Amino acid sequence: MSKVPKYKIKSRIWITTDEGTFLGAGRITLLEAIETYGSISKAAKSMKMSYKKAWGLVNSINSQSKEPIVRPITGGKNGGGSSVSEAGKKAILLFKKLDEENRMLLDEKNKNLDF
Amino acid sequence: MSKVPKYKIKSRIWITTDEGTFLGAGRITLLEAIETYGSISKAAKSMKMSYKKAWGLVNSINSQSKEPIVRPITGGKNGGGSSVSEAGKKAILLFKKLDEENRMLLDEKNKNLDF
Numbered sequence: 743m744s745k746v747p748k749y750k751i752k753s754r755i756w757i758t759t760d761e762g763t764f765l766g767a768g769r770i771t772l773l774e775a776i777e778t779y780g781s782i783s784k785a786a787k788s789m790k791m792s793y794k795k796a797w798g799l800v801n802s803i804n805s806q807s808k809e810p811i812v813r814p815i816t817g818g819k820n821g822g823g824s825s826v827s828e829a830g831k832k833a834i835l836l837f838k839k840l841d842e843e844n845r846m847l848l849d850e851k852n853k854n855l856d857f
Numbered sequence: 858m859s860k861v862p863k864y865k866i867k868s869r870i871w872i873t874t875d876e877g878t879f880l881g882a883g884r885i886t887l888l889e890a891i892e893t894y895g896s897i898s899k900a901a902k903s904m905k906m907s908y909k910k911a912w913g914l915v916n917s918i919n920s921q922s923k924e925p926i927v928r929p930i931t932g933g934k935n936g937g938g939s940s941v942s943e944a945g946k947k948a949i950l951l952f953k954k955l956d957e958e959n960r961m962l963l964d965e966k967n968k969n970l971d972f
Contacts (some may be wrong), residue, residue, distance in 0.1 A: 747874035747921050751955060754869045755963065757970070759862035764972070806862050807972040833972050840866060840966065847962065848870065851955065855872070857879070857922040857948050 749855035751848040755841050764806045765837050769799055773826055773834055776800070776812055780823040800824075807833070864970035866963040870956050879921045880952050884914055888941055888949055891915070891927055895938040915939075922948070 756766035763769070775785035786796035800812045811830035815823040826834070871881035878884070890900035901911035915927045926945035930938040941949070 746923065747876070747879070749879065750873050752871050752873055753959065756867050758865050758867055761862070764862070764864065808861065811972075829972070836970075836972075840963075844868065844959070844963065848955075848959065855951075857872075857926075857944070857951075 747857075748852075749857060750852050751855070753844055753848050755837075755844055757837065759806045761806055762802070764803065765833065767841075769803060770834055770837050772796060772799055773803070773811065773830060776824055777826040777831070777834075780815065780825060782812070782824050862972075863967075864972060865967050866970070868959055868963050870952075870959055872952065874921045876921055877917070879918065880948065882956075884918060885949055885952050887911060887914055888918070888926065888945060891939055892941040892946070892949075895930065895940060897927070897939045 754767065757764045772785060772789060772791070775788050776782055779785045779788060782796050782800055783793050786793045789796075803811045807829065809829040810827055811833055812824050813827050815825050869882065872879045887900060887904060887906070890903050891897055894900045894903060897911050897915055898908050901908045904911075918926045922944065924944040925942055926948055927939050928942050930940050
């Protein structure tokens with residue numbers, strides 16, 4: 743090829759337990775949407791995901807954590823919606839931190855890449 | 858849940874240039890199969906991949922590296938086959954090393970994971 747290409751290492755991380763995937767990029771996006779919209783169905787709609795699929799993901803996430811990550815909002819005018827718990831907010835931040843740290847580590851290696 | 862789950866960070870890396878993906882797990886598997894079988898078509902068959910798809914991947918890889926990664930075997934009884942060049946063998950090793958290093962770094966973080 744005529745010019746030397748600029749190589750870049752890309753990465754994707756996800757967290758598993760014995761049950762399978764616990765958190766990954768898509769699940770984090772869903773959790774953030776639930777935080778934004780206060781509802782699993784609205785969050786699902788915003789991602790063009792079926793409610794059934796979103797509910798299954800939320801169920802899978804909750805079943806693999808010690809404390810619920812998503813929980814129902816009870817009472818008040820938003821009764822019936824769902825919110826991301828404090829444990830869930832911490833989980834989102836931790837996932838993003840791990841992902842970002844990983845990217846930064848890999849980015850440092852880009853300059854030495856040669857093929 | 859009844860028992861505390863064991864969390865594990867999994868990762869996948871791939872290398873891109875401005876043209877798109879240069880190397881990823883699937884492309885590395887294809888290169889290794891070409892090394893094994895000495896032929897793009899046999900390598901493709903071993904992976905249940907169409908020859909057209911394998912040829913497209915090889916072409917994409919070669920067009921993004923300074924030296925050819927896969928090249929035709931000329932002459933001899935294997936004339937007509939393909940082999941992985943020295944540059945290609947180095948690329949395979951480098952990719953696997955980067956992937957392994959990344960996994961090891963992430964594995965160290967598993968013990969501190971808690972959700």
